[in-house]
């Protein structure tokens with residue numbers, strides 16, 4: 001019998017999106033900027049606790065690019081970045097002609113290792129190249145070691161760009177991800193916890209940074225009756241239609257986070273007694289991941305490929321772990337400070353379906369697969 005494919009983390013509409021899209025069409029405001037964009041920024045600020053400003057842009061990648069520009073990164077500058085991530089965390093460093101220095105992961109959160117981060121900074125300083133920024137990622141929704149990384153950044157006076165593209169709704173010590181960086185970014189790509197069909201948010205406690213982001217995202221047009229430009233800008237502003245989708249999704253964000261955590265609990269119950277398969281969990285009470293994606297580490301390579309086959313046979317998507325940047329052809333010649341952990345996670349990690357749109361039947365199919373397999 002044909003069984004419908006279960007995807008890893010597909011878009012999940014709330015039903016509230018159309019009313020905002022309708023408004024955009026009725027007002028004729030279907031281009032960049034506009035009332036939905038303003039409202040999306042306000043709603044995001046409200047969700048994050050009100051102490052930040054937000055600028056909606058066309059993607060998370062664009063938000064990182066703008067963040068680097070705002071922090072003054074230019075040709076030949078060094079920027080430190082977590083190696084274990086999606087390529088979009090690093091690419092904007094190259095867009096600017098800057099030099100990425102890659103840092104490995106630590107075992108609790110799988111994010112940037114404070115120890116290796118400090119080694120990287122010391123090495124850069126010895127070469128007379130003070131890093132201009134640190135890109136720290138909340139991978140798969142898990143906050144990085146926020147306090148330790150902040151302490152190092154402060155010690156050496158280097159700003160942090162918090163890449164929380166995957167971590168909207170996650171918390172560290174009771175505070176939301178998206179509020180920890182000197183500049184933080186979110187993504188609303190189709191696979192993320194909520195989507196605007198494609199988009200991103202640049203967030204900062206520093207209002208000037210956010211105003212600068214809006215300026216750079218709209219071709220850096222100076223104030224004048226004609227078109228006057230003294231700086232290089234981009235066409236990165238979010239469209240009013242996309243923002244409408246984002247607003248419809250914001251209405252259910254809390255539910256989506258709760259659903260993601262429920263899905264995680266189901267996996268947790270299945271794997272709790274297994275000694276060979278280890279599910280990625282919050283390291284302690286300070287971390288509260290949105291569990292955007294559920295990952296298992298399978299030590300035995302045969303066991304892992306068996307599990308992949310069982311899922312594949314049942315038309316259920318699984319996916320390998322992010323491949324670290326220091327192993328990518330594009331980045332392998334840049335410096336890397338770290339140990340084998342990132343490589344190991346890439347080899348042994350497997351992403352399991354985590355879509356909030358899964359019904360009881362889909363979850364049962366996944367359970368059946370895993371139970372037959374275990």
Ligand SMILES: *Cc1c(COP(=O)(O)O)cnc(C)c1O
Pocket residue numbers: 058059060061062085086088089137139163165166186187188189198199200
């Ligand atoms: C998705 C993602 C991005 C980029 O976001 P886009 O909106 O797709 O440009 C950046 N970093 C991480 C870790 C991501 O997962």
